[in-house]
Amino acid sequence: MTTLAGEFGQHLARDRRRSAHTVRAYQATAERLLAFLTQHWGGPVGRPDLARVSAADLRAFLAHRRGQGLGNASAARELSAVRGFLAFATGEGATPRLKGPRVKKGVPRPISPDEAVALAEEVAENAAEPWIGARDWAVLLLLYGAGLRIGEAVGLSASVLPLGETIPVTGKRDKTRIVPLLPPVRAAIDAYATLCPWPLPRDAPLFRGAKGGPLAPTIVRRAVQHARHTLGLSDRTTPHALRHSFATHLLGRGADLRALQELLGHASLSSTQIYTAVDAAHLMDVYRNAHPRA
Known part of the structure; x- marks a missing residue:
């Protein structure tokens, strides 16, 4: 068996x-x-x-x-x-017909731009060493500033150096997409690469742990967990919430849904369409909080 x-x-x-x-x-x-x-x-x-x-x-x-x-x-x-x-x-490709349980689709909970930056700053400032702080700052900016998954960010190789305006990112099912880098994100990665005490040959991981091995996603998650408690943010404020925030804020500024699908590396447009619900929910929150008759 x-x-x-x-x-x-x-x-x-x-x-x-x-x-x-x-x-x-x-x-x-x-x-x-x-x-x-x-x-x-x-x-x-x-x-x-x-x-x-x-x-x-x-x-x-x-x-x-x-x-x-x-x-x-x-x-x-x-x-x-x-x-x-x-x-x-x-080998038949057919299975017994059985209706699965109903699952209520949750809407991702983004955080505000100020909260995203404050979270990244708190994580960086609490790091044990300056180069680790620079590393964590760069990783979290990749999540919020480029929409990467945490696994995609820590899985980058040093072959992306020297940085250009875009980087190739390998996502789910080994699919590669090209992601543009904002100047602050490029600057954060360059600063980390300068401070990193470990050599960064092209075939090695870009982001290193304290002892020189590949950076584990759990290290980043723990740092975010500690920082969100310090800042009084919701338990939903996770590394993945930064990716949600990237998508929601872009959509709120008028980004095309298809373009957003490419940036996020979604295989199906339906996966990206959940952010239309997020944006609508955000608008309703603004309406309820600001309209005198809401």
Whole structure:
């Protein structure tokens, strides 16, 4: 069973070019499904057996997972992973029809430009060393000033140096997009590169940890968490919120939705369209707070 789940993980990484996080999560789901079916059916489960998985079996599996505390969003992701695994294992491309749980789409919560800058400044000022402060400032400006995901920012290689007006960014499924750099963002990266005590050959990571290894996203998240508490900002103020803010503020200034899709590296326009709801929500907040009859 473990071998079959492992083959599924290899398929996702090699053929589908899914992220390491997705591969781990989907492979774990496959292992859980196989273990459940072994108990549910009362015997070992092989690849041929998966062709007889029914909608009732999947409902029983989801009920089992619900009993373990799974919420709607997680259950929907679990079902998506199960469908992908069954299609891979049976080679038929068809899975039992089962309607997934309803998931209420959340609207991203952006922060204001002043809060974004204050957050980055607080993180930089609290750094243990000046070069680390310059590093954190550059990383957070990439999130807010260029709309990068945290994984994309820390995954940049030093080959982007010397900087021009744009940089290539490798996003989900190894898709590369070209992202323009504002002068303050370029200046922040250049300042970090000058102060960094570690050599930056072209094939090495651009952003380094305190001991010279690649910078881990968790380091940035912890620094942001500490800074937001100091500043009294919401718990929703995360590194990813800076990317949301980048998109929302651009859209509010009249950016084209298709152009924004390219900047963010979204495969589907529907992923970008959530920011139209964000912008509308922001306008309603302004209306309620400012209009005398609101």
